[in-house]
Amino acid sequence: MEEVLKLKKATYHLWTFMTSKLISSFGAQVYAFAISFYILQVTGSATSFAMNLICNLLPRTLIAPFAGYVVDKYSRKVIVITAQIASSFAIAGLLTVSLTSGLSLVAIYTTTVILSIASTFSGIAFSSSITGLVDEARIQKAMSMNQMSISFAAIGSPALAGLLYGSVPMPVFLIMYLIASIIAVILESTMNFKLFAKRKEVVEGEPKESMWQSMKAGFSYLKLQPVLMTIIWISLFINFLFGSFEVGYSFILIEKLNIDSTHFGLTQGAFAVGMLVLSIYLSVRKEVKYPLLVSKRGILIFGILIGSIGLPLIQPMQYGVMIAYYAVVMFGFGATLIVVNTPLQVMMQKMIDDDYKGRVFSIIETMAMALMPLGVVIFGLLYDIFPAQWILIVTSLLLIGVVLVLARPSVVRKAHPELAASKSVKVETVSE
Template sequence: MNEEQKYKKATYHLWTFTASKMIAMLGSHVMAFGISLYILAMTGSAMSFATNMICSVLPRALVAPLAGYVADNFSKKRTILLAQAGTILTVGGLLLYTETVGLSVYAVYTATVFNTICSAFSGVTFSSAIATLVNPERLQRAMSFNQLSTSVAMIGGPVIGGMMYGFFEMDAFLMVNMVAYAIAFCLEATMNFNLYSTRGEDVKKEKMWEGLKGGFHYIKQQKVIKTIMWVALWINLFFSAIAVGGTYIIIELLKVKSTHFGFIEASGAAGMLAASLYFATRSEVKAPLRFSKISLLLLAGSVGLAVIPLITNFSYVAIIIFYLIIYFIFSIFEMGINMPIGVYMQKNITEEYRGRVFGLMETMAMSMMPIGMMVYGMLYDTLPAIVILPVTSAIIITLSLVLLRASILKEAHPEFYERKIVTESVTN
């Protein structure tokens, strides 16, 4: 295949995986919306709802390293298609159970666990495959489109689910999910996951334990990648202050109506969509880690500002407008952190280890979420929010300055800083 043919195929990949991801995620969000309402309507228990959330997070965190090993040692295309098929079969099994026995909470928990495991394998494998699907010059655009599809699904899923809930039974939500994943399966079956692969045909497969140890050893040897993983770990821990505190402050302390809070959360998805479009249309960031550091510092500052309505006499309308803007900004800065780092990792992690690195990173990041939620849940019960958020903001700023210090940035982008020194010397 010559370069022109590869470029055309990469263009096809760019649009095909965006469409497949958007359709699959849309089906997933519609079903998740329906299941959430079903659990609350049937049990009236927040604990039952929380249990289903745990079933959708914990299994993924546990199996992500294994998914990374599989992505690095077996066919990426086959792994993704098997995972998608697993999702279709799981939801189909839940639909059959519902039609014959009746839907139960425990059946939902079981299906959620299996869906989460399948999602871990397809998600980690897809993340490790983006650099082999498109040419290096379009990596940022590909990742932006990937995030754009997620943003559209986050906005559209609850809207479609809300319209369906009043007119259809639970089995309709399950069928929407199955159809969406079936379409995604057909689209992904047409893709060449080795288009820009640099691996040879005769790469020896590692045994599972050796492969996992190899992934840890590779990360240990890569100073910049190791730093990025530590940043991801601490970000997911400390930004639980907003995941937990945002809802608590807006609804419990400021007494904002749940319908208006829905608009506030939607503004976050809109911010993600706007940032995705920005990165899809601009040239690639020259110094990704430097860009991410600036975005992280701005996001940390925004966290501290989120307490302003608690210490001022804002009107009800002003409170809503303030948090609409804050949540929009949060998402933009979050994308400013994730997108450049994601492109950097795609380009600088050796293909043989890419799946394991993404898998281990996902495990580290996701394992911090429940810990952070538990810690901040206790903190908000004992300390005022006007203390928690500014202190958290200061901690994140300090961590950003320490972890992403100048020596790390220079090691990650030596050519950028050398060019900058040359330019300054010429100017002077």
């Protein structure tokens, strides 16, 4: 009977988690859209706009290791709710400033920093709590539904924000985000983060680890997990090389091919649709049997797609055909991103000990976030010097080469011993 009640509660968690994520993501993206336009319209400065991006990225990179320590040390539910309340206060503070003295860049930057720190704590705490919220059989469903909510928000929020911007004042956007944040707090407070958790009980009188010792223990734990280290190295290279796509896609379509802004938005929308379609598919199908192998194949497709972005520069196309081509490519990118990420996330959720999840996920986030800006800067310089199509082709080949080396058959067999066993059984059956 108790097991049935736990499974019912887990089902409630699935839908509550998805709803909470959808509402908070929708509010955050509407706010981000409005603030970005506001900064560019008021200042006309790309530097002021970039400063807001730095205020979002830099705190995440710096605070993630500390957040990982806190998440493994204290109640994850308290951390998630506290972070969401802090976000609500930050938005309420900015709303008060806008109504009393008018928005200023200092107020916007300060709010962005607070929201960035809060989302880092909330994100790592939630990532570390998936196996505590839902039963093991539905981890892939939970990860897919989480991604579905982000995809829905990515499709719907720019459209809504675009309709509202210019017709309603900025305080309306802030009120929308504040309401979304408060609803998320209420939903999250009803969830039991310890339902399936397997965390070690704190023993009275046991000597406490310092923060530095705890973080070192996280690195030591990672070193003992060769498959996890492989996943982290692959993630690092992907995040760095993905800078060629981040910079190159907009550069080629807007600067080189003179694509209309509406059609450019259409191709970017195809990316979110691709993510949504594959998230729905993975949420209803059975769990992927060999996640590292599936992700390896997905990254190889990534490599081909990155190279394909430069094709219209080599082989000119009619304008309509070109838009359709890029819509298909971006749909492929979105779909492949889910194929690569979701199985690996499920695999890591099952592999990593509950007591180390916060630190391990924070290490992954820190390393990935640190290399992304570097990749964007380096590729930004390269696109000013070399032909765009050749940069993309070289990046494509590098990405394919990296994954073939790092996820070579011996590594895949180490991650999935049952794969080697099933192959040997097939060979024996054939020989008989």
